Structures are given as structure tokens and as C-alpha cells.
Amino acid sequence: xxxxxxxxxxxxxxxxxxxxxxxxxxxxxxxxxxxxxxxxxxxxxxxxxxxxxxxxxxxxxxxxxxxxxxxxxxxxxxxxxxxxxxxxxxxxxxxxxxxxxxxxxxxxxxxxxxxxxxxxxxxxxxxxxxxxxxxxxxxxxx
Numbered sequence: 001x002x003x004x005x006x007x008x009x010x011x012x013x014x015x016x017x018x019x020x021x022x023x024x025x026x027x028x029x030x031x032x033x034x035x036x037x038x039x040x041x042x043x044x045x046x047x048x049x050x051x052x053x054x055x056x057x058x059x060x061x062x063x064x065x066x067x068x069x070x071x072x073x074x075x076x077x078x079x080x081x082x083x084x085x086x087x088x089x090x091x092x093x094x095x096x097x098x099x100x101x102x103x104x105x106x107x108x109x110x111x112x113x114x115x116x117x118x119x120x121x122x123x124x125x126x127x128x129x130x131x132x133x134x135x136x137x138x139x140x141x142x
Contacts, residue, residue, distance in 0.1 A: 002029045002136075006104040008036050008095050008129075011067040014110035018140035019071055022108040023078060025138075031106075032081040035071040036098050037064030038091040038125075061086065092128025099135060107133055111141045 007022035009015045019035070026033040039060045068084040075082035083102075087094040099107050109126055130137050 002031045002106040004102055004104045005031045005106045005108060006034045006036060006099050008109040009067045009071055010037065011063055012110065014112060014142045017142060018108050018110040021138060021140045023074055026080050027078055033075050034083045034102055035068055036085045036087060036095060037067055038094045039064060039088040040091050041088045091125040095129050096132050099133060104135055106136050106138060108138045111139050
């Protein structure tokens with residue numbers, strides 16, 4: 001039985017499919033559903049802060065807010081208790097840390113991200129979470 005589920009989302013198609021899986025689990029177990037979007041800033045520390053980096057960061061934050069809004073609407077339609085979080089840092093570390101903070105007993109995430117570098121990054125995020133999480137982890141594929 002799962003009481004608290006954490007779904008990691010990024011707005012990709014596989015992320016949307018992972019959200020649907022988390023939503024189904026939350027309905028079955030009557031669980032609280034929590035969604036997290038992580039702004040991956042791990043590669044930003046060596047890049048000089050300028051207006052371009054601010055634009056990139058703001059765009060990533062906007063994408064996250066939209067993805068979380070969609071998740072909230074989906075959870076609301078199903079009458080689920082829902083919370084959302086935007087974090088920044090190494091995505092895998094932030095997901096595992098948040099799961100511990102909210103006492104999640106299931107983490108759901110996609111097998112990869114949008115495309116190209118995103119696919120590489122989220123693939124490594126998925127690998128990190130499955131290796132470091134202390135709770136059950138469901139990996140959803142397209």
C-alpha cells in the first residue's frame with residue numbers, strides 16, 4: 001500500500017505517461033499525490049551569470065510551472081490530495097531528497113526526457129533515483 005506518491009515530471013510525453021501511472025496508483029491506494037519539477041542547474045555553475053542565463057532559467061521555470069499546473073488539474077479531476085514542488089539542482093538528488101522530506105513510499109518517473117540532451121540527463125536521473133532511493137521506484141516507458 002502506498003500512502004504518499006512522488007511523481008517527477010518534465011513535460012515530456014514519457015513524463016505525461018508516468019503521471020498517468022502515478023495517478024492510477026494514487027486512485028487505487030487513495031494516496032496523496034506529489035509532483036516535482038527540477039530545474040537542472042548542475043551544469044550552470046561554470047557558466048557566467050548574465051541575462052541569457054536568466055532567460056534560460058526563467059524559461060525552464062515556466063515549463064515546470066505549466067507541467068505542474070497540468071498535473072494539479074489531473075489530480076483535481078480525480079479528487080486527489082495534491083502538492084507540487086519546483087526544485088533546482090541535480091535532479092536525481094533533489095527527487096530523492098524530496099521523497100525523504102515528504103515521507104513518500106513510491107517514486108514514479110519516466111525512463112527518459114524529451115530528446116537529445118534531455119533524454120541523456122533524465123536517463124541518468126532515472127538511474128540515480130533507482131540506485132539511491134530508499135523507497136519503491138516505478139520507471140515508466142513510452
